Amino acid sequence: MIRAADFQRLALALPGTTAAPHFDRTAFKAARIFASLAPDGLTANLRFTPEDQALKCAVMPEGFTAISNAWGRQGWTCATLAALDEADAAAALEIAWRHAQPPEKKKKRKPAAPGA
Numbered sequence: 001m002i003r004a005a006d007f008q009r010l011a012l013a014l015p016g017t018t019a020a021p022h023f024d025r026t027a028f029k030a031a032r033i034f035a036s037l038a039p040d041g042l043t044a045n046l047r048f049t050p051e052d053q054a055l056k057c058a059v060m061p062e063g064f065t066a067i068s069n070a071w072g073r074q075g076w077t078c079a080t081l082a083a084l085d086e087a088d089a090a091a092a093l094e095i096a097w098r099h100a101q102p103p104e105k106k107k108k109r110k111p112a113a114p115g116a
Contacts (some may be wrong), residue, residue, distance in 0.1 A: 001082050002089045004041030008061065010090050011035055014097045028093075034100035035093060042082065046096040048075040063088060075099075 011017055011028040019026055025036040025045075034047045045067065048056065053075045056064040063083035066072040081091060 002084045002086055004037055004081065006086060007037060007044055007081060007089055007093075010086070010093050011037075011097075014093060017097070029103050030097055030100045032100040034096040042080070044079045045082060046077050046079055047099050048077050048091055048092075048095060049099060050075045052095055052099075053077045060088065064092070 006027070007030075008019065012019060014028075014030065016030045017028055019028055021027070022033065022036055024039050026039075027033045028035040028037075030077055032047075035044055037044045050073070054073075056077060057066055060083070060109070063080055065078050065080075067076045067078055079089070081089070084092070
């Protein structure tokens with residue numbers, strides 16, 4: 001089980017990431033928003049491709065579900081933090097972080113290892 005504070009720490013460890021309010025949530029942004037944390041700290045939304053979303057939801061349905069609207073059809077996925085361990089959350093955040101990079105930076109930048 002990962003807590004909201006752990007999720008925030010992992011997100012902010014990714015290069016160029018900042019946190020800011022986004023409606024009622026805390027958004028994590030590199031070039032674009034790639035994740036947001038619910039105010040109750042129980043769930044987070046992640047920016048995946050539809051393909052990444054399908055894989056995560058199939059492999060770990062207790063941890064990941066597609067958001068049931070147009071954003072979800074674009075790949076935005078809800079993560080239930082209680083169902084994730086730190087490795088699951090770090091991997092999901094890295095995938096989302098990569099999708100938030102401008103096309104020219106996706107090939108060049110690599111995130112630091114979590115905890116580095």
